[in-house]
Amino acid sequence: MRVKNLIIERGNIMTDITEMLVRRGYLWQSFEIYGGMAGFVDYGPLGNGLRRNLEKLWREFFVISERAVEIDTPTIGIEEIFIASGHVSSFTDVAIECEKCGKIFRADHYIKEKLGIETEETIEFVNEVLSAYDLRCECGGKFKEPENFNLMFSTKIGPGKGKNGYLRPETAQGIFIDFKRLADYFREKLPFGVCQIGRAYRNEISPRQGVIRLREFNQAELEYFVHPGEKRHPEFEKYRDFTITLVDKMDGEHNITLGEAVEKGIIAHELLAYFIARTAEFLLKAGLKKDKLRFRQHKDDERAHYAVDCWDAEAYTSYGWIEVVGIADRGDYDLTRHNQYSKEDLSIFIPYEEPVKVKAKKFIPKMNLIGPKFREKSKAIAEAIEAYNGEVSDGKIILEIEGEKYEIEDTFFEIEEKEEVVYGERVIPHVIEPSFGLDRITYSILEHSFDTDIVDGEERRVLRLKRWMSPVQVAVLPLLSRDPFVSKADEITLKLKKAGFFTEKDDSGSIGRRYRRYDEIGTPFCVTIDHQTFEDSTVTIRDRDSTRQIRVKEGELERVLRELLESERDLMEFGVPFK
């Protein structure tokens, strides 16, 4: 029942592929035997294998190839983090529901639209506005009491009343709050990247569309910390002529090189462009189709509360264009906020190329005079004097401390003018964040790979996954399901497994039926043990996409398979064609 309902009226691709994904063990509805719950999926053995391969490829692209590391932080976060990050306030919407027609609106949107008032997102404020203006629903009905909904899952940590916590809505925050340690790890040198692959949670109001909008989902995020004035990447030159489809925030479509896009100001800077290129490369290598991939700039009202500029990679699927990656320039928003809220200095010291000599005027408080006069205020006043950088007029300076003004006579401090050597400055780095939705990418790969063709007059369903992405890499098939074929197949299977290949043996049903089975789940190569195997120690390797076969020596099998799986080379290069 579950599958059938998934596949109504979305065209053939949807029908066939969803049915296959469930039946063969790619994706299952979570909690199925208890009736299920929207917004959660289980990865079956094949789906899990595919996603793991995607993660492996991602690491190669965004960790190993960059000055970057991977960390792992808790999926539960204490309340303070998300107050600082803005998720507690920005991630909460106040909703109003009409008593009469039952429509629900986001209160701030509705009030702005009808009254033109910018609203604080609090229940009290919304209530005030509702009664002050007697705001009604479009149908004329009154609104019920406004309600908060926060898209984060909340929880209590510890016994009794406990401490408030939330399941993280993105993996990124775990990285930002480790920034001091990370900067230290990187010996205080920008740029550096930190990534995290893991689960994140959003309590979606109404998750739909299968794996596209989940309440628990998999993210791979890279936070790339840079000097605010140096949003460049040494490898950008490689991608200057990389042609790409861009849709800008005015919905203008461009098919241009990244170099041009940066020069024309469509993309804000080279670093964003670099990550757009790397993302495109990654997605194509993972198996998305180039003509079903584009990059779209967020509109001004679409951007998250932290983002300065944001580009989405979008894949075309039977659901339409769906966001699979967000590449955002988050500026210094996150570090600045955590700096404020935690009172930890999250800046980094950037030495100048040449130390700079500056004439500095230093105000030095005379504590022996300040103390007796100002008593408990002494400390604050001394600090204010040290921080003062204005002029002295009429023999005094004016300080403002916590809203109060103090006139301080020049007897309370000394002025020292001296030349200082400044070696650098402290800056809060900016962060460029490519954030990948692994579930959506996995699904898009499956859709883009799914194909049917005709072999010997019969329709065949074949998943044309990239070889290195397939969850089952090799199937070992004895031509006949009896000895000595089966025991030979067992022997070869064991050898291939030990060599690190994801291998399955299958002796059930006719050989043709078994080829179809592995075509359907995307296994790129089948090794067949036939009569000739016992004459000259050769086996056949069959290529999924062409169904052609070659014969290779048993001793060569591992080497040949390894080369095939790491490249897109033609099978025919590796042995004598068979049949």
Added chain:
RNA sequence: GCGCGAGUAGUCUAGUGGUAGGACAACGGCUUUCCGAGCCGUUAACCCGGGUUCGAAUCCCGGCUCGCGCACCA
């Protein structure tokens, strides 16, 4: 969260108040078996809960899931 529609073996489906059937798949045999062959056999289902009824897959109510539209998606 609202409205409309749907839910029968692993999958697709027949059954509209009286024994739940088929196809494909899976599994075990037989067959010197290289592209979904054949034959024999086996496993296997009415989404969950309540109600109406002598009797409910079928009718009614509620829930869950899925699809579509609205709303939401930082």
